[in-house]
Amino acid sequence: MHDIRLIRENAAAFDAALARRGVEAAASSILELDTRRRDIATRMQEVQARRNEASKAIGAAMGKGDTTTAEALKAEVAALKTELPALEEEERQVSALQNAALAAIPNLPVNEVPNGADEVDNVEVSRWGTPRNFTFTAKEHADIGPALGLDFETGALISGARFTFLKGQMARLHRALAQFMLDRQTGENGYMECIPPLLVKDEAVFGTGQLPKFSEDLFRTTDRRWLIPTAEVSLTNAVQGQILNHAELPLRMTALTPCFRSEAGAAGRDTRGFIRQHQFEKVELVSITRPEDSEAEHERMTQCAEDVLQALDLPYRKVLLCTGDMGFTARKTYDLEVWLPGQSAYREISSCSNCGDFQARRMNARYRPEGAKGTEFVHTLNGSGLAVGRTLVAVLENYQQEDGSVDVPEALLPYTGGLTRLTPRSVPQG
CATH class of the missing domain: 1.10.287.40 (Serine-tRNA synthetase, tRNA binding domain)
Incomplete structure (x- = not known):
């Protein structure tokens, strides 16, 4: 607003x-x-x-x-x-x-955001890591995943397109990734762990900008609640209608939740594989800050997401989104794009946005500056730290072996119960 x-x-x-x-x-x-x-x-x-x-x-x-x-x-x-x-x-x-x-009007871009119509006009800021040189032809995750427990057929049978059933060692790897990310953000980066509601009222999705313009991208229940498309909705609305004390800021929250998206605006995109699903899990990062601190917090949040990729040794690049590719509520956004050797392309795995006071005005979320009688609107930021399913895809493709097995990244070994390699189903799954 x-x-x-x-x-x-x-x-x-x-x-x-x-x-x-x-x-x-x-x-x-x-x-x-x-x-x-x-x-x-x-x-x-x-x-x-x-x-x-x-x-x-x-x-x-x-x-x-x-x-x-x-x-x-x-x-x-x-x-x-x-x-x-x-x-x-x-x-x-x-x-x-x-x-x-x-x-109905989107947030205004800050000056450093480049002009552009779509993702082609985004500006690469940096790269980290070197893509692996394979001695064989690297496959896409959709080709190697089914033998390892990434069951697209059963997911589609039960629920239809864009649903996947994870089994055995694949489910264990997914859980390990999620717990590793959550521990990283809480233990090392200072985010407060939360378990927020997955169903929210109209006011909540209006506050974070999904309503009224993007209702078709959401799932709604028969009692007129909305399934969250990301924990950003629940976490950001935790300060809805509040007047915070300046000493409380910055407020940093994280949550691992299922997310639900109809993908109405993405028809025909990524229909194959695990990239774009109706149901997925994500570790969300949300910060509530004083206006003068939000730009530095944006850089910090993005680095917190980068830390996960670096710990997993996954090559990626950081891009500054142009005006035509930014989300509705953002005034500045960095995307992190991980290298997928099966596609020979960088693909988005995290998006970190500074929304300024745009969401705060919709939620009436304010704070009282030190020594002041009046109040000001807070600034809100959100980002993925990371999308678990897309990180799973990146691990499968970057750590694949010629025999169809996939090595488990070293950082995940404390979370896998002794599982060090995913092996095709011909070998008993751990």
């Missing part, structure tokens, strides 16, 4: 920032609604003041025996009483239109 005062003060700059995101100018229509709302509010104040004044004058007229004036004032008060509810309803309607218009 945007600050209407900033639009009033510099409508041209607001529209210019929207243009960078490929969005049509909106300041004029929003300010027109704002002017109507403020005019109505002014008229309401005038009506209320005149009603109070006339009510007092009735008593004075009656005291003087001036019944003619008193009756005229009574008629005026009656008319004002009728006008006021109509003005209140009109004000509610115009405010709703203005809020809806503001809610």
Whole structure:
């Protein structure tokens, strides 16, 4: 959500920032609604003041025996009483239109975000690690996974497309990855572990920006709750409607949760394999900060995600997303893209975004600066630390052997109960 005062003060700059995101100018229509709302509010104040004044004058007229004036004032008060509810309803309607218009507009990019239409225009910031030189032709995970317990057929039989059934050693590796990530973020990076709700109300998904624009990407239950597309929704909304003390910030939270996405906007993409699923697990990172600290926190959060990839010795690159590829709520986003030798390509495995006060305004989440009487909106950040399924894919492809087996990364050995290698199903699974 945007600050209407900033639009009033510099409508041209607001529209210019929207243009960078490929969005049509909106300041004029929003300010027109704002002017109507403020005019109505002014008229309401005038009506209320005149009603109070006339009510007092009735008593004075009656005291003087001036019944003619008193009756005229009574008629005026009656008319004002009728006008006021109509003005209140009109004000509610115009405010709703203005809020809806503001809610449909994406966050504005900061200056360093490059202009661009899509992922082609993203800017590579750095690379880490060297892709492995295979002595054989590296396969995609969808080709080596089924023999190791990545069961696409059973998942599809039970639930349909984009569902997978993990069995035996594959399920153990998936669990090991998730626990390793969670331990890393809590034990070394200072995030507070949380177990948040997986079902949330409208206000929660509105607060983090999925509603109203992206409802088709979500799953909804029959009692009108939403399955979370990421723990960002639950974790960020933990400060919904609160006024935090400055000493509480930064607040860093993490959670390992199932995530549910309809993938309505990704029809035809990654239909093969484990990359894009309706149900998946992710270790989410969320930070709530003071405005002046959010940029440094963004760098820190991204590094926390990078730490996991480095510990697993998975080559990756860091890219700064362009204006056309950023998410709706972000003002700046880094993507981490892991190397997949089976595809000979870097693929997204984490996205870390600074949302500024955009989500905080939608949630009414504030803090009181030290020594100040008033409050300010906090800044919110979120990122993947990491997506467990995509990390599993990266391990399968980068650690594959010519005989179809997959070595377990050294960092995961404390979590696998002695399992050091995934072997094809012809050999008993551990």
